[in-house]
Amino acid sequence: MRYRVGCDLDYEVKADDTPFVFNIEAQRRPGQAVARESLRFSQDLPLDRFEMPESGNRYVRLCADKGKLTVRYEAEVTLDPARFDPALVREVPAGRLPLEALTHLYPSRYVEADLLRPYAQREFGHLPRGHQRVTAICNWLHDNLDYTPGSSDEQTSARDTLLQRQGVCRDFAHLAIAFCRALGIPARFVSAYAWRLSPPDFHAVMEAWLEGPEGGAWFLFDPTRKSAADGLVRIGIGRDAAEVAFCSPFGEVGYGKPAVRIEALDRPAREALTTEAVTAAVA
Amino acid sequence: MRYRVGCDLDYEVKADDTPFVFNIEAQRRPGQAVARESLRFSQDLPLDRFEMPESGNRYVRLCADKGKLTVRYEAEVTLDPARFDPALVREVPAGRLPLEALTHLYPSRYVEADLLRPYAQREFGHLPRGHQRVTAICNWLHDNLDYTPGSSDEQTSARDTLLQRQGVCRDFAHLAIAFCRALGIPARFVSAYAWRLSPPDFHAVMEAWLEGPEGGAWFLFDPTRKSAADGLVRIGIGRDAAEVAFCSPFGEVGYGKPAVRIEALDRPAREALTTEAVTAAVA
Amino acid sequence: MRYRVGCDLDYEVKADDTPFVFNIEAQRRPGQAVARESLRFSQDLPLDRFEMPESGNRYVRLCADKGKLTVRYEAEVTLDPARFDPALVREVPAGRLPLEALTHLYPSRYVEADLLRPYAQREFGHLPRGHQRVTAICNWLHDNLDYTPGSSDEQTSARDTLLQRQGVCRDFAHLAIAFCRALGIPARFVSAYAWRLSPPDFHAVMEAWLEGPEGGAWFLFDPTRKSAADGLVRIGIGRDAAEVAFCSPFGEVGYGKPAVRIEALDRPAREALTTEAVTAAVA
Amino acid sequence: MRYRVGCDLDYEVKADDTPFVFNIEAQRRPGQAVARESLRFSQDLPLDRFEMPESGNRYVRLCADKGKLTVRYEAEVTLDPARFDPALVREVPAGRLPLEALTHLYPSRYVEADLLRPYAQREFGHLPRGHQRVTAICNWLHDNLDYTPGSSDEQTSARDTLLQRQGVCRDFAHLAIAFCRALGIPARFVSAYAWRLSPPDFHAVMEAWLEGPEGGAWFLFDPTRKSAADGLVRIGIGRDAAEVAFCSPFGEVGYGKPAVRIEALDRPAREALTTEAVTAAVA
Missing domain, CATH: 2.60.40.2250 (Immunoglobulin-like)
Structure with a gap:
């Protein structure tokens, strides 16, 4: 695409x-x-x-x-996303995780995975492991949180979002990452251009480190369900939003709302969103 | 040494x-x-x-x-620490920071630099910039916090430490890092073997990115004043303690207190601690 | 009794x-x-x-x-608790609440009802109102929290308990009170001698202001399900645990574990706990 | 007056x-x-x-x-405020406090006195006790906090204010109350019409329970220094702002900015503010 x-x-x-x-x-x-x-x-x-x-x-x-x-x-x-069968994508136990992925198990500024461990265990600890468990986390967010523009600010963390039961894409990503890390699944924050996101804007989604038949990789998830993995162009990757600002000015600055564009060159504008996730191997 | x-x-x-x-x-x-x-x-x-x-x-x-x-x-x-004259070591403005150091301006799990910005500005914003300002931060911690074993736990953050006015080496490091980042000085967490630390244990100190006559480098500081830079053997470096655990078990484990040793092979046991900081260039 | x-x-x-x-x-x-x-x-x-x-x-x-x-x-x-039919006990709208009960709608130190309003609305906002809605809150706590001795301390608040998904009687009471207040139901903290509480100790439960056929009253609930309303002897009533300590020493003091006793003089030791709540009119 | x-x-x-x-x-x-x-x-x-x-x-x-x-x-x-000599106004030890004042030692929603105890002890624990210590607290707030309209919201607590180093009258009052309670001085929140407050608005100040030559009483303090005790007409008294709203609507409501008026009928408009506090005995 x-x-x-x-x-x-x-x-x-x-x-x-x-x-x-x-x-x-x-x-x-x-x-x-x-x-x-x-x-x-x-x-x-x-x-x-x-x-x-x-x-x-x-x-x-x-x-x-x-x-x-x-x-x-x-x-x-x-x-050129790799297609895969979610049923064949497993979680990777700590003993076999690539050591460079360990960083993405740690809590970070907006992802207090350590504080949310009991919550994650109670809600998701008993579920079947694998790609489907991350999907279950995303579904839980969809069912239990409202997507409410303006309901959060730059200091809002995963813990806040869980209590407020609402947020924007950044907050959904943080809470999904927190639950994953709390369960031992490395997860990270991704900023992206997202096809057919409405209204158009920079989008935030998350990736979890899982293992398909061809090996370990970062698998994309959008807990807001506002984009599909095959329509996401990655910009920034980090522990959380603290590390992935599209613009960091150092000084006093006025600004307007960014105009963000994405257009498909080879697919019809009204094509149905595919909900299968898509993977791309890390280097 | x-x-x-x-x-x-x-x-x-x-x-x-x-x-x-x-x-x-x-x-x-x-x-x-x-x-x-x-x-x-x-x-x-x-x-x-x-x-x-x-x-x-x-x-x-x-x-x-x-x-x-x-x-x-x-x-x-x-x-083989580089000697330097603190008076010649400057802060680096954001426009000239190496871009890879930006990461260490961001808030992290135990270092809520974003929340402590007003506090840092009120206490340290007006001070002369450079190595001496980071030293002023460390002095402030020494004067305003008690070093109290057992007063914190693994969830204690810089904000907590500021309110509790006490902590251990980990907490002193977090708060000093938070103040530095809040002032625009990249700073990171360092675990180390520390000569003459009493009682012997793994130690935690911090580094700030500053610029001496020979260029930018990470400069070591120990806000607890319990070690000297020329007696610190670095083990782990990270955004904060979340990233630098000496042991991460994945499963239920009992443990004893670690026995940590450091012995100087070429200096007298009773030599006075030097308080000058020491720098080592990053790769 | x-x-x-x-x-x-x-x-x-x-x-x-x-x-x-x-x-x-x-x-x-x-x-x-x-x-x-x-x-x-x-x-x-x-x-x-x-x-x-x-x-x-x-x-x-x-x-x-x-x-x-x-x-x-x-x-x-x-x-001599008044018997009542829960189905006939209603919530009282703000326009008819006794003005002295308003105090028990406000957030307090350990009951951040203001912060938990979105959570309460999402979980309980749609439920049928009345005694049964407070019962639903208590049932939710029973189903979603673990009763874990030692899992909290004196600074633990309702928000913390919700995230930790566990607590002791004090924490269950705080969270139930928070949800009630967030929904507009006045609620308060009660310390008590509790018949057949095991192990024997001071107990903490909560009361909600509701209205039965004979008028408004404080109705008792025990979200831990460890006692029955007809076996609860009230000691202290307050906004939350901050106001109802059984002992407040002002100075350094060592102490042993309190020995707490309650014995029924006119009912068999093995009588089944009644689960109906019990009401006593306020003066 | x-x-x-x-x-x-x-x-x-x-x-x-x-x-x-x-x-x-x-x-x-x-x-x-x-x-x-x-x-x-x-x-x-x-x-x-x-x-x-x-x-x-x-x-x-x-x-x-x-x-x-x-x-x-x-x-x-x-x-008709009672005049007094601050040097003769003492703190009351817990053993002699009227028991009804104990309530005002407890932490409350926006006054986490329990969390701020170490901070209060470090800053004010060593100061001479009495009216002058509460004045020292107010002076500290004046010197260390900025009065910044719009810098806080209705969820801002004393802890937040301490970290943000700024606030409005409500926040100054909360933090002063927190420090008093943390030191064992009962303190409470007061809303008032304040003479010559500029711009005119509802004002928030605080009272501490102290003991003058004529006995114990609530003594007024304005940590913002924007009003004088002999120009304060008390409206509401409570543990903190949670209990003293000038208007609590229960339902969706639009509102304009309140117009608040106070005019002295027997003193010149340009009379200097007196800074002595004023006491009025409690019933």
Whole structure:
């Protein structure tokens, strides 16, 4: 599947030499190929670039002058997700997890997996293990939480979301990750361009480390059910939202609502969302 | 300076095939050379090893049989810390930070830097910047917190410690890291063998990313004032204690108190602690 | 029903003139008559007494000398609970609540009803109103929480209990009260001597303000299902456990485990617990 | 001193039979006499009234019809505060506190005195006791917190305020109360009409139970320094803000900003604020 993705961001910079770090470019990874890409800024400035080895996140930094700053990103991305049978996808016991995945068992700022262990055990501890257990967690979120724009803020954590019984995509992802980690399933946060997300915006979903017939991999889940794995173009991967901001300005800045775009180049606009998850092997 | 370091750990494993991950081996890094090293287990088992590229942490995993498990680690480590003049060590503005250090500005599970920003700004925002500001933070902790064994547990975070006005080395490190990040200084958690720590134990200190005449580096600080930088043998480095456990068992396990050792091979036992910090360049 | 109740408390007082406030005497109230009562202290000291008008709690204060202090309370109490048909007991809308009951709609230290409102609405908002809805809350607690001695401490609040999915009688009461208040049902905390509680101890239950055919009253519920309303001798009533300690020492004090007794004088020891609630009108 | 006080409130009621409880009338108490009082509603409805014995709070309830509801309160109040010498006002040890004041030592929803005990002890435990220690607490708040409109919300507690280092009058009062209770000084929350408060609004201050030459009494303090005790007309008294709302609607309601008035009838508009506190004996 081929997608044209992009975004327009605009800022009002209040002082000269204000640093910005952006993480809006599509990752280049197995199953996700990027072509015909452009990133343009309204101010002509030197750029620092960094692609984080452990995550594949692509960071761009500039120090903006006072005044208006606009950013336009455009890319064509081909997704080639591996198809799989969920019934054959297992959880991986701690004794066989790749040691680099251990990091994604630990609690993080917005994912207090340690505090939610008893809750997770009571709700999901007895369920059959594997891909279906992560699906059960996502279903539980869908059934027990309301998706309510504006109901949370940047300090809202998984624990808060569980008590408030509502949130946005970021909060759904955090709580699903918390439950997974609490059950011993490595899980991480993913920001993405999401096909047919309505209204269009940056989206947040999660990945769990599971093992299919072809080996271990990060499997995508969207606990909000607002996107399908074969329509998700990954941007940033991290322990939680603290690590995956699309824009981090260091200084006082005004901003407008981002305009986010994704268009399918080879599938009909009204095609039914597929609900099967999709996997792409990690490097 | 040369040190002989080591530890003895013992566990009562309750079931066969119980995974353990250990992170007790000294890092191999510029300024810290490891020689004559041995790691022995009372059970003869296959080991998985992993050295994390971004941190240098060395992980060992085994799946233990039911019964007694003891672990003995021994090594000779040579520290060759760079000397520096604190007055020449500056903070690095966000526009010039290495992008890989950004991760250590983010809040993490036990370091709610986002929540402590106003507190940090009120106490330290007006102070002269640089190595001396991190020292001022450490002094503030020393003056305002009690070091009280048993006063915290594994869920205690920087925010809790600030309110409780007491803690152990782990808590002092978390709060110092939180204040640094809240002020825009990347900071991370370090577990270590600490010369002349009394009573002997695994120690926790912190590092801040600063810039001396020879460039940016992680500078060590011990907010408890219980060790000196030239007597610290680094073991684990992470966002906070969640990522740097010396032992992570996956299953029910009994355990005794770890015996931790460090002996200076080339300095007198009663030599005064030096309080100057010490730096070692990151790769 | 007649009960002989009592307790033995013992303390090691570390300094002269250490104040103690006790709240261990049975309330005197409609439906609960106290006879043949005695309260003895091992030290011969002047006592201050206070019976709080709004709650009926009976406080005794003394300033103890250094050394051993023991307390023995004994009383015979007759309970004459009103029988009622739960199906006829309704919730009272805010427009008709007695204004003095409003206090028991507010959140308190260990009952963050304001934070749990969305949770309560999602779980119980749609249920038929009345006595049966409070029963449904108690049943939910029974089904979703473990009763685990030692799983909480004096700082544990309703929010914590909900996340930890376990607690003791104090925690069950707090969470049931929180859900009631969040739904607009006044609710309060009750400490009691509880017939056939096993092991014997001070017990904590809760009351909700509801309206039967004979008018509004506080109806007792025990969300732990460890006692029956017709076997509960009320001691202290308050917003939450913060207000109903059986002993508040002001100074350093050692103490043993309290010995708490309750014996039925007119019913067989093995009589089945009745599960119907029991009401007693407030003054 | 005589004041004319009052307020105008307006609401848009979304459904018939929506209950409202108001607590806007000046208390009638020693040192505060109310004359020429009127309370008018734009809807002609039956009123329920209740004056809470333990606090003196005056509650009025009505069930409003759909549509506009306005409320106008007007009164003339004479304050006759007792003058005193702060140096002669002492703290009262627990052994001599009136037992009815004990309630105001307990933690409450927005005043987690139990959690702030170590903080209070470190900052204020060593200070000379008495009126001057409560003044020292208020001074500390003034020096360490910013008064920032909009910086908190209705869920903000004393702990939050301490971490955020800013708040409004409600938050200053909560934190001062928390520190007092943590030190063993009974303290409570007071809502008031405050002379020369700028901009005019309902104000929140606090009272501590202390003992002057004429006995124990509640002494007023304003940690924001925005009012003086001889210009404060008490409305509501409670454990914390949870208990002292000027309006509690039960149902969906729109509302405008309240217009609050206070005018001195016998002192010049530009008279200097007196900073001495003022006491009025409790009944």
